[in-house]
Amino acid sequence: MTRSLRLALCSSASLLLMSAAASAACPTATVADMQGLSPEYPQQFELAEFEQAANCEMDFSENPQIAALNDKIFGNDELPALAERLPEEPLVVAPYDTVGQYGGVLTGISKGTESGTSDLLSVRHVNLVRYADDLKTVVPNVAKSWDWNDDFTALTVTLRKGHKWSDGEPFTAEDVAFWYNDLILNQDVYEKTPDRWLFSGKPATVEAVDDVTVKFTFPVPMPGILNRFAVDYGQAFQPKHFLARFMPKYNENADALAQEHGFENAAAALNFYYGGSDWKDVPTPLLKDGDKARDFGRAVTPTLESHIVVEENAEGRKLVANPYFHMVDTAGNQLPYINEIDETYIGDKEVQNLKIMNGDVVWKQQALFLEDFPLLKENEGKGNYTIKFAPSLGETVFYAFNQTHKDPVLREIFMNPDFNKAMSLALDRDEINEIVYLGQGVPSQVFPAEPRTVSFISEDMIKADTAYDPDTARELLGSVGLTDSDRDGTLERPDGKPLVIRLVYSTQGTPAKIPELVRDYLGAVGVRVDLKEVTSDEYRAAANNNDLDVMTWKNDGIAAPAISQDQTSMVPPFGDYFSPGNGFAWAAWKTSGGSEGIEPPEDIKKLWPLADQFLQQQIGSEESNRIGREISQIYRDHYIKIGLIGDVVGPYVYRNDLQNVKDLTAKSYDYYWAYPYRPQQWWLQQ
Template identity: 65%
Template sequence: MNTIRTVLLSSVASLALSATAFAACPPVTVADMNGLTPDYPQQFELQEFEDKAGCELTFAANPDIAALNGEILGNADLPPLAERLPEEPLVVAPYDAIGTYGGTLRGMSKATESGTSDLLSVRHVNLVRYSDDLQTLVPNVARAFEVNDDGTELTFHLRKGHKWSDGEPFTAQDIAFWYDDIIFNKDVYETTPDRWLFQGEPMKVTVVDDQTVTFTLPVPGPGLLARFAVDFSQPFQPKHLLGKFMEKFNPDYEAALEEAGFADTAEALNWYYGGSDWKDVPTPLLKDADKAKATGRAVTPTLESHIVIADSSDGRRMVANPYFFMVDTQGNQLPYIDRIDERYAPEKEVQNLAIMNGDINWKQQGLFLEDFPLLKENEGKGDYTIAFAPTFGENVFYSFNRTHKDPVLAEVFNDKRFNQAMSVAMNRDEINEIVYLGQGKPMQGVPAEPKTVDFVTEENLNAFTEYDPDKANALLDEMGLTDSDGDGVRERPDGKPMVLRMAYSNQGAPVQMHELVRDYWGNVGIRVDLREVTSDEYRTAANNNDLDLTVWKYDRSVGPTIAQNPMGLVPPFGDFFNPGNGFAWAAWKTSGGTEGTEPPEWVKELYELSAEFVQKPLGSPESSEIGAKIVDIHVDNLLKIGTVGDIVGPFMHSNDLKNVKPLLAKTYDYYWAYPYRPQQWFLSDAK
């Protein structure tokens, strides 16, 4: 009897275990984790989820995905979902609820390449991501990652079976292709971008197998992993598409070029790639719609949640990627939202009216505190919520061109006294009250966001921030910049009126601030002529060294950014999208002294310190000691004169947009919405 009883109990236990193993998976959300603790916040790998939940996940697709796929030029009919997902998809725990499919996320930007990174971040993916605590690095496109002890080797493990949005396999070869054959391809980049060199030397990208790739750096680069979490750049390109136009990969490349209507490889690569790893460039649909249709491939395939299907001067439209690699904890393929429609409107009034009329689902970039009272008053009318979030990198700076093409202005701008005078001539308390509704703190510009590092001092932040027009006048008099004819405008050393042209884009800072600063400087005899331009015009002029001064927000300054990308620390003290000054110094450095202008000793010291800084782990005593020296040099020379920092910024979302979490920080420096997993947003009133 005991033997029979044991056998029966054993059979019952076996059946129970079997039932548990194949039970329906619980609807795990961040609000209710059902007792599960993931290895990384708010997400699981498939096997991890099934093991911890004691279930086998089954998968389901958007019922309209075939129709959406039909709108993607060049895509074939869809295979079953099991053939579209990776073998190990990323399992995402939504914030509040398992979502529903459908609807269109409606957004607004100023123009192509102007204010569009807000919506780009909604569909963005990269090898890794910062979790919404803005501290924890988590897998994204990569399934796993490893960094060796000295930060010279970074290995990524990819997802077996991952596919591009056209259904072709995505492998480690696509990462090596991006670096070896795009970044170092002179048909795309005449000179290799500095940001992808390490102490002037390239890294080595090694394909171990289809799912494993290793980056080997010539010097320690412990911050490289973070770059792939905060950077707009995506370190992968579709070799299967672009490689067919290259002799290296296709012996019949000339026939491929002829069939597609390209004159040569350079034209093909730049038509698809845009000559930039910035995803905001106009797509071929906008550049050449006829050729797009003729080639049957309108845009390069993507790994992102949505893919562009239409692009015009009025905006762009996207549909869900049918091969996207994420699912929720019920096995539903993400994204939930069918479409993204992005309209362009350069005028702030048009943007605010669209929000108040309920025509916008999500907006954070380009919303300023001065807009808040009006938008708050109309929340009910537009059925949206507008709230505040802390900001990083929002301190607006004014930076005079130290290597100006006009040698007289270059001499003036390099005089510390001029920069000190311009700084103390500004009434930051008034700026704070008028522009920021009293929500900020007068603050000098520093190259490291104080809330993300430990080496910025109060002395740094308060340097030359007192409002003292008498001191400003005295400093300018001491320089010999006098007003000899009494017209209220001082004269330059060559006798010409001291008149500066300030070109600005309203994407970079509130217009009201520029008007105040113009008046402050005018009151001490420096006349400023304001001219609003598009972001494209501003950036082009600045990078051509054609501006008297640059003005933008002090973004790209958080610890994880400067710890791996020193471009904001050395000439030209920024990048193409947020240029600073000292372009001729940068040319001297890049050319080895054969071009440009030799910089002063303090700039040479910045080059040396920055090279050391990026080789030390952020937060280490060595990193902080070097960082403090860099900040001191920047502040001593007032490279970027700051205004008001530590402010809050508004963001809004329509009330039918669900699974939206309050932002820990509103900032470009962590790439806007990327840490908050927009792929799990859904529209409760899908239309």
């Protein structure tokens, strides 16, 4: 009996008893009780693998409210039977504790669209692969399997036969090739191809071999690219059937079609839906112009994620379950269990905590700091939630004095290693640890790699210049020509002006108390600091325009899986748009071939070829460690970033009606927050 026929029989009322009996023959394995089954990959099976191991034929069931949820997805047709919605090869997921119940709304908080949103993004996220919750094993997700050639220059990925987009259209290898060839490499979409999708400065070749087979060919070895697909927000697929309508290459009437619906041309329509970004939380068409989106017959771009946006305004967004989602549990129930996600934008931290304490928030981990823990712990019972700690990765806050500052006087000061050493010695990290981190961390410098995930950063490097020594700091500042001639407590710059640093910060990137402490520490050695708190959007805009005196954020994107496939943390500006680092004018010099920006020191120039070499090695190999050590030493010698407290734990909160929640192995953007923990199998106790 074919799978399609079995599914069709399941939907027949006359065979409900037969269906139930067949379903009972398959064990409802959970992680708590795998019932003797041992999958190839942790906690999940391919359908054929599960049926063979359990000696059964799986029957499938759907959310009884899925038709009503589908009605909220503007532009979706009436739902076909489940047999026509699931892939022929669904991914079978073993729930952590229990087979769940359908229903409920997962409520969460972000600071604003594109601000603090990756927490909830990770709940609905999918990519070709993901990390299992051991944070060591890459496992299938959208992809069914993959295969490398001998030198890691060709990756062949096999997709799931019969997989569909959220609007019911087929998802095929063409959607992967379209994403890279027609969007990433399209100069009408990206004036300059994003560096992260070039390899030693050259593009890959992405070819749809057949409906379920896509081949990536790289100009250099890229053994870490699977890690990118496992942890990255950028999804390696876009719906060709939907977006290609706006491209004259595929539709000779593209401009006319766009103009018919109020766009200037096809490119404007494409930008309206795609936005020139793989980042999934750019404002959706519903927020840009909901009436225009609905007039075009599709409110948002179709997705493969577990939930799809159906409403968005200035206050937040609402999502409903994807009726074509590709996962089922071991009882044959299509996932996700949770019907809806309700994301509210709240910029004020006190209001955020109040919402949590009132029991209004089902899940929260991003932008939740140890300084919040005592208050939230005290109100745990009142709000009917649980607050826990998890080891954090990429959470060490840094200070990066702008070494390519637009002001040449400040630039010269900030490039001086002795000035930076003085700034590091002026910081009382033990006090920061006690006040902000409840004594849970250790003083630590930061690097372009997370020390706990690599072996090439020594303890001596981590501890360098972390002792509190304000007297030596003052001596160093004097040695670089900074004096207080009028004895008003503020040092003067070489041009006679007072040395005043404006510290702009966002509480998404740093606990709010740290900038206040840093202001006082630096003021005590003669460097006056003026504070200004802004939103994360405002902070990022200023930093990426090279308008800040000093950058401060969490040093994320640096765990081994991240650095094995992306050199962003290793070369100027030592971060991405969302976590800006240092040396923006150095980066501009490199990008422009020397016609713009500021020429960097010679050993900073070495970082680009070193980073290329690093990516071509298997992470953890002897050669990888040698190169990584050299990069880290250059980084440290130039004080690219000054770290505060490392090895901290981070709090996260979930309401007690949320089930199948596993203790987090790590709280980390570097593994994309909740993505390794399979939120599609979470359920809400009614």
